[in-house]
Amino acid sequence: MSLLVVGTVAFDAIETPFGKTDKIVGGAASYISLAASYFTRDIDLVSVIGDDFPESFLNTLKKEGVKLDGLQIKKGEKSFFWSGKYHNDLNNRDTLETQLNVLEHFDPIVPESAKNCEFLMLGNLVPMVQQKVITQMKKRPKLIVLDTMNFWMDIALDDLKKTIAMIDVLTINDSEARQLSGEYSLVKAAQKILTMGPSVLVIKKGEHGALLFNKEEVFFAPALPLEEVFDPTGAGDSFAGGFIGYLAKTKDISFENMKRAIIFGSAMASFTVERFGTERLIGLSQKDVDERVQEFIDLVQFDISLV
Amino acid sequence: MSLLVVGTVAFDAIETPFGKTDKIVGGAASYISLAASYFTRDIDLVSVIGDDFPESFLNTLKKEGVKLDGLQIKKGEKSFFWSGKYHNDLNNRDTLETQLNVLEHFDPIVPESAKNCEFLMLGNLVPMVQQKVITQMKKRPKLIVLDTMNFWMDIALDDLKKTIAMIDVLTINDSEARQLSGEYSLVKAAQKILTMGPSVLVIKKGEHGALLFNKEEVFFAPALPLEEVFDPTGAGDSFAGGFIGYLAKTKDISFENMKRAIIFGSAMASFTVERFGTERLIGLSQKDVDERVQEFIDLVQFDISLV
Numbered sequence: 001m002s003l004l005v006v007g008t009v010a011f012d013a014i015e016t017p018f019g020k021t022d023k024i025v026g027g028a029a030s031y032i033s034l035a036a037s038y039f040t041r042d043i044d045l046v047s048v049i050g051d052d053f054p055e056s057f058l059n060t061l062k063k064e065g066v067k068l069d070g071l072q073i074k075k076g077e078k079s080f081f082w083s084g085k086y087h088n089d090l091n092n093r094d095t096l097e098t099q100l101n102v103l104e105h106f107d108p109i110v111p112e113s114a115k116n117c118e119f120l121m122l123g124n125l126v127p128m129v130q131q132k133v134i135t136q137m138k139k140r141p142k143l144i145v146l147d148t149m150n151f152w153m154d155i156a157l158d159d160l161k162k163t164i165a166m167i168d169v170l171t172i173n174d175s176e177a178r179q180l181s182g183e184y185s186l187v188k189a190a191q192k193i194l195t196m197g198p199s200v201l202v203i204k205k206g207e208h209g210a211l212l213f214n215k216e217e218v219f220f221a222p223a224l225p226l227e228e229v230f231d232p233t234g235a236g237d238s239f240a241g242g243f244i245g246y247l248a249k250t251k252d253i254s255f256e257n258m259k260r261a262i263i264f265g266s267a268m269a270s271f272t273v274e275r276f277g278t279e280r281l282i283g284l285s286q287k288d289v290d291e292r293v294q295e296f297i298d299l300v301q302f303d304i305s306l307v
Numbered sequence: 308m309s310l311l312v313v314g315t316v317a318f319d320a321i322e323t324p325f326g327k328t329d330k331i332v333g334g335a336a337s338y339i340s341l342a343a344s345y346f347t348r349d350i351d352l353v354s355v356i357g358d359d360f361p362e363s364f365l366n367t368l369k370k371e372g373v374k375l376d377g378l379q380i381k382k383g384e385k386s387f388f389w390s391g392k393y394h395n396d397l398n399n400r401d402t403l404e405t406q407l408n409v410l411e412h413f414d415p416i417v418p419e420s421a422k423n424c425e426f427l428m429l430g431n432l433v434p435m436v437q438q439k440v441i442t443q444m445k446k447r448p449k450l451i452v453l454d455t456m457n458f459w460m461d462i463a464l465d466d467l468k469k470t471i472a473m474i475d476v477l478t479i480n481d482s483e484a485r486q487l488s489g490e491y492s493l494v495k496a497a498q499k500i501l502t503m504g505p506s507v508l509v510i511k512k513g514e515h516g517a518l519l520f521n522k523e524e525v526f527f528a529p530a531l532p533l534e535e536v537f538d539p540t541g542a543g544d545s546f547a548g549g550f551i552g553y554l555a556k557t558k559d560i561s562f563e564n565m566k567r568a569i570i571f572g573s574a575m576a577s578f579t580v581e582r583f584g585t586e587r588l589i590g591l592s593q594k595d596v597d598e599r600v601q602e603f604i605d606l607v608q609f610d611i612s613l614v
Binding site: 089209293302 | 395396491492493494495512515516518525526527528529532533534535536563566567570597600601604605606607609610611613
């Protein structure tokens with residue numbers, strides 16, 4: 001078994017300067033799974049939903065090679081719901097409403113078949129829930145990637161630190177890297193965070209690209225300058241999905257290959273932001289993905305020979 | 308004659324989270340000339356100072372191949388002075404004091420020998436002063452690069468637009484590109500600005516790198532993640548100086564070569580921010596510059612073969 005994805009499958013209601021949605025399908029694990037499915041079709045999902053969730057989306061996941069044995073469907077309960085409004089610059093957003101619903105007592109249960117997964121992607125969730133998944137593994141996965149956010153640094157920092165100590169790759173944004181490390185310089189922040197457990201740190205800078213650090217090296221992946229960013233929701237999750245999907249496909253966790261994985265992750269994120277929700281991530285062709293990756297290659301390619 | 312640099316040679320007093328200076332040497336043309344001098348030693352400077360300016364800095368410029376025939380020294384007057392304080396994030400600053408002094412009535416006079424320059428770099432100045440330099444040229448330079456700022460968009464937009472219509476490459480930051488175009492998307496902003504005269508636009512994003520646009524192509528140059536950014540003053544000018552210096556050296560103004568020039572410009576800017584003022588730009592070796600450029604190459608180099 002190849003890739004286990006853990007995270008929310010949920011409803012979002014989103015308002016951006018370009019439009020507004022009613023309840024649409026969202027959640028970290030939805031974006032991660034869909035983005036990863038372009039690279040591997042051997043994916044297990046661990047999550048929880050209520051019985052209010054559209055069967056059609058679950059069918060889409062199944063069609064893309066995502067097994068749902070680890071998806072708990074709670075009778076008579078409602079799925080996690082988040083609504084938010086983006087500022088004009090799209091870099092900031094206000095949460096209008098959060099209904100935890102099924103997430104409040106979520107006890108993740110990893111299906112037997114997934115306990116030997118080689119790649120584990122822990123989407124943003126309560127750190128203790130993420131940890132509970134790790135401890136259910138039969139053998140240590142080849143790579144554990146964890147995404148988290150400032151919210152858990154504010155209210156569950158100790159749990160988060162314990163969980164981070166068990167993983168390989170941490171993905172957070174620049175302000176979260178500063179918060180977690182207490183360092184303003186991202187280089188210093190990375191050095192500090194890399195003493196907390198992870199051997200690799202990804203700092204996501206949204207429209208400004210992403211940085212990949214290990215203790216000795218740094219790599220920068222640009223974001224594609226887009227004509228319109230329509231809805232940034234799920235960009236970070238799609239990035240993580242493309243990243244771990246590519247690694248799961250190639251089974252190579254060297255820093256060199258992680259550079260490639262970051263570019264594929266960035267490409268998947270660049271699709272997501274072009275439409276509301278998960279819409280743009282469904283039904284892309286291999287050619288679409290390759291062409292997008294080629295745009296990234298062209299964007300940063302230069303040829304300097306130093307003598 | 309190769310490169311003509313126009314801009315301020317001035318005093319700054321700077322406060323950053325890391326320290327504070329008294330009056331030190333600054334000014335756009337100081338940074339531009341020093342950065343460019345690593346690539347060509349055939350530089351003419353057009354500027355104005357008072358008789359309060361340190362002879363030692365003028366000697367440094369001369370030593371680096373910068374001819375000062377076009378530098379007016381106003382007896383009994385004082386040099387332009389700016390003081391500012393950076394916020395903790397170093398991305399924003401407040402102007403504490405501006406004394407125009409000699410700049411108030413600056414009438415630029417291009418020395419005869421410089422009227423045939425192939426490359427003209429117009430540092431940030433009153434747009435009409437920049438224009439006055441262009442109209443003194445005997446023949447149209449091979450390339451005219453102009454740097455400006457939001458201040459002139461606020462108070463002299465018509466003059467600025469007329470001046471921009473006469474140039475080849477405009478360098479501004481991201482918020483200025485948005486202000487000048489009225490477009491939030493940088494891709495759309497670039498398309499609009501490229502109808503105003505320049506055939507190439509450089510959008511400087513500070514710690515987030517720089518974008519190079521022509522009507523068909525886009526290139527992204529990263530900024531080097533630095534352990535400490537000590538003082539951002541002059542970064543944009545050093546960038547411009549490295550950019551045009553490299554072009555003047557290679558005499559190749561193709562988009563491909565401009566990509567290389569942007570990387571050299573970014574390298575020069577990355578030195579400048581490591582110390583207060585122009586300190587770090589003085590006395591670098593060719594090896595220092597090459598090693599820094601190699602860091603940029605390493606930072607973004609990846610190898611993806613799409614099949």
